[in-house]
Amino acid sequence: MNPLPAWTDDDQMLAELKSLRRMFHQRPEIGFHEFWTTAKICEYLSRLNCTLFYGDRLYENFPEPALLSQWKDNITDRVGEDEHTLNWIDQLNGRTGVVAWIEGGKPGPTFGFRFDIDGLPIAESTEKTHRPFSQGFHAINGNMHACGHDGHMAMGLVLARLLAEQAPRLNGNYYLFFQPAEETIFGGKIFSKLPFVKGIDYFFAIHIGLIPSRDVICGLSFLADKRYQVSFRGRSAHAGAEPEAGRNALLAACVAVTQLYALSRHSQGASRINVGQFSADNAANIIADKAQFELDLRGETNAICDYLDRRAGEMIRGAAQMHAVEADMTFVADAETAVNSPELMQAVKNACLDIGIEEEEIVESFLVSGSEDATFIMNEVLRNGGLATYIGLCSPTYGGHHNETFDFDEDLLARGVRLLYQLADTIMDKPRGKI
Ligand SMILES: [Zn+2]
Ligand SMILES: [Zn+2]
Structure with a gap:
């Protein structure tokens, strides 16, 4: 495969984020059925300087054979796909989700970033006021990315690309978790058992939307x-x-x-x-x-x-x-619930200020009246002596989360990538007590 073209400015990065988000938006898949989605993630990542764990290389003894064959039976929507994507779907062997490992050129801490990849089983609005419909990138398969996970994947891929391009000058290791089945609070528990999780020093999860502002929340808590x-x-x-x-x-x-x-x-x-x-x-x-x-x-x-x-x-x-x-x-x-590490919440605040986010747009903590399964990964990291926090990338959500008119401000995706990259860049060479 050809390497991805290097971008030269923020506009190009945002264009890439939007195009990825819109690609994923058109074809949402529900928990553990994200075959096409995972294939597209793998396709993108395989052109970067990183190691991928997917399919049989990702899960040991999961799922049980009966469930696996049931999932495999559901890989039906293969029409119109190019050979490359179909080849990736075959390689997944019925299992969705992927972990990308980027190795920095110098020793340092291990970072984990989590992006969820599933959609919801609701039909998307065809109202003219719903931007994905009026601009022609709405989903037509009966499912919908009505929680912003399409945006999370776009951020994850572009972050992977930035990290991979910068790898020789980076300290440490970077694991990017593209996690299936968040909406059914099932995938996070499975991912928390992956062997990479135990060694993570700094773990970040991120969610777009939440409250209709443009604030960044340094530590989100969930029920x-x-x-x-x-x-x-x-x-x-x-x-x-x-x-x-x-x-x-x-x-x-x-x-x-x-x-x-x-x-x-x-x-x-x-x-x-x-x-x-x-x-x-x-x-x-x-x-x-x-x-x-x-x-x-x-x-x-x-x-x-x-x-x-x-x-x-x-x-x-x-x-x-x-x-x-x-x-x-x-x-x-x-x-579960998880307690955000104060040191990382402070690091998020510092990184926000570093990238030019105004102080009044930074919120220390917020309790979301929903639930999240990244908390399983966070708790596993915390149990093993690492630090973790869940970042809120707030945006207006129009009809609200899990509603058929859900949407978000796409320019915030660039803010999310810059924030995560800045966090890695500033923490990677500091001792734990000094971040
Ligand atoms: Zn959701
Ligand atoms: Zn969500």
Whole structure:
């Protein structure tokens, strides 16, 4: 492959960022199905001076064979792709996500940067006021990059390119994590177990959007999250002839839902409870023998989330007992909270000032009422003696995150790349206590 052309000014860098973002925007793929997306990331990175870990080289014993063959079966959308992309898709062998390793020319610390790559299963707006539609780069496959991960990938690739081009003068090692399946809070946990994570001294995650300003947040915190599939099993019976012979799972589920929302909140911080996908398939003349719903529990700290988890279990079992049915809570996914390292938050602030961001546009910390699975990677880095922080690159989001009219200000992508590069450039040759 030919090397990428070197750019000479910021306008060219922004043009490259926009063109990458728009390419990814047109073809969003949901968690662990980012085959085309990963192929395109690999295609770009393979033209840089870096080592790639993907497919079988990335994951050991993941996923289990049944799940892998299910994912592989979903690689259907191959029409119209050039041979090079198809070749990359084949090389992934059913596994998505990629890690790029760039080795600096001099010894130094190990950096980790995380960029999430998945889209959401919602159809994008075709309103004229929605810029991706009016400018012709909207998605048409029923999914949407409605959380800005298209922008994250663009930043990750351009950062990789800057680092790779500058590698001879850089100290240390640089791992760029292009992580699948953030939206299902599943990919971060898998990536946190990758062998590269343990050796990271400085770890940064970044998210665009969040609050409608142009602020940079030095340390974002997220709610811990636990998701369950809850099911009730009773006994069906004729609703008219012999209702007393039934055990009503639907009623038990209804009691559980109302009581879950009535759980006491916690004095130590924010919490959230929500139920979705409630269903019971029986006809109206049959006492329902089955009912199920999805449960989402969130807390400002892991302890608050654990408290909700324990109390929700008690409520669900109690509701089941009231109606003499069986209840089962199947764990689906979770996310932790993570504490941002003050030293790195300060480094982010310094780097912002270095690249000309005004002091009033810099926010020290902010609690996002959503959840994030990069926290698993952050906690693994912190457990092994490294430092970590999650940066917020704020932008107006128009319809808001996870909405069909979500969009962001693309010029901020250049700000994000410059900030991450500046962080590496200023930290790489300083001892840990002096950053
Ligand atoms: Zn999201
Ligand atoms: Zn997101």
